[in-house]
Every structure is written in C-alpha cells, then in structure tokens.
Amino acid sequence: MRILLIEDDTVLGAAVRDQIVGDGQSVDWVTRLDAAADAIAGAAYDLVLLDLMLPDGRGIGFLKTMRARGDVTPVIILTALDQVSDRIEGLNAGADDYLVKPFDLSELSARIGSVARRYSGNPNPIVTHGSLDIDLAARSVHREGKPVPLTAREWALFEAFLARPGQLLSKVQLEEKLYAFDAEVESNTIEVHVSRLRKKLGSAIIETERGMGYRLGKP
Helix, strand or coil: CEEEEECCCHHHHHHHHHHHHHCCCEEEEECCHHHHHHHHHHCCCCEEEECCEECCEEHHHHHHHHHHCCCCCCEEEEECCCCHHHHHHHHHCCCCEEEECCCCHHHHHHHHHHHHHHHHCCCCCEEEECCEEEECCCCEEEECCEECCCCHHHHHHHHHHHHCCCCCECHHHHHHHHCCCCCCCCCCHHHHHHHHHHHHHCCCCEEEECCCEEEECCC
C-alpha cells in the first residue's frame, strides 16, 4: 500500500514512518495540511493517517473536504484528543478508525491492515490462491505448505495484485505502490520484481498484457 502520513510531531512521525516501512508499505510523510492537499492531488493513496491538530489547521476540516469532493480513501485519525465527543466527530466526518495517542505501533499496523482489508472487499486476512496460502495480516506466503520469503517491495507489489484480482494495473500504478516521492525509480523496476515473484510463487502468478500492464493470474 501507499500511505500518506499527516503528522507534525517529528518524533512520532518518524516512528510511525519507520513502522510502516518495516511492514513493507510505502509512506509519504507531511507535516502540514497544505502539503497534504498537494500530495493527494499528485498521487493515489490507499490510506491516509491524519493528525487532528496541525500547524495550519484542524484535520477534521481537511477530512470533511476530502469526503465532500467524493474522495473515499480510507482515513485513520491519530490524535491526542481522547474525549468521546472527539471520536464521534471524527467518525461522523468520515474517518474509518480513530486511534488515541500514545498508541502501540503494533496496534497501528493491525488497524491499517484491518481497514485495508475492509476496503478490498475481503475482511478475512487468510487468502488462498491456487497452491498459495496468504496471510494478509502477517504478510506471509506459503506455497504448497512451504514458506516463501518475500522482500518488502515484493510483498507490496504482490499485495497490490491481491487487492484487485483480475484488474489490469499499469506500470505507473505499480510504481506508486512501491515508492515514496523521494525514491529513485529505475525504468525496469517493475519488470524485475514481477520476474522475482514469478520465480518464487509460480510463473502464472502474474499475467502480462503487453503495452498495458499486469494482472493477478488465475488460480
């Protein structure tokens, strides 16, 4: 997944960023709402982590604006505001979850996974695809009962296909799943990772539509 983190606390922001990267996800971190608006205008995100008290305004207003223009990107609020009324306001504004600071980073990872699975239409973290048994929560794959180690980028790419079975994904869409803005993108990056996934998970796991993109192969 590609995640946008909107958080002005540099210590917490760095910890959350490192947790997300460690989970094999891509993250863009901004500290202001105006920068967040620019980020959303320039990229497609799978999830937004939103602080409510930012230097240039309140996150609630930002969230309401997102929903008013039809943006259905999942949003998890991260805030020190712990009153029931604050939670109700956040959820009524369109948040998908609400996590009060300080929180355990492992719980954040679990909530990110839960929200992502709900939006993919499959709340069950266990997926079977042919000879593959996939645990979305644990980010693990077994092929014919044997564990298959995937790198963080391989998992991010594979997860993108699992979230949209049968859907053709362009090279640009896949690159966005792998990298943040400041990462260098090689021209053959997607081809290399697709090749590695085929070697590890089976040659038919990903289909190529020449000049168009890639899709998850049929089981």
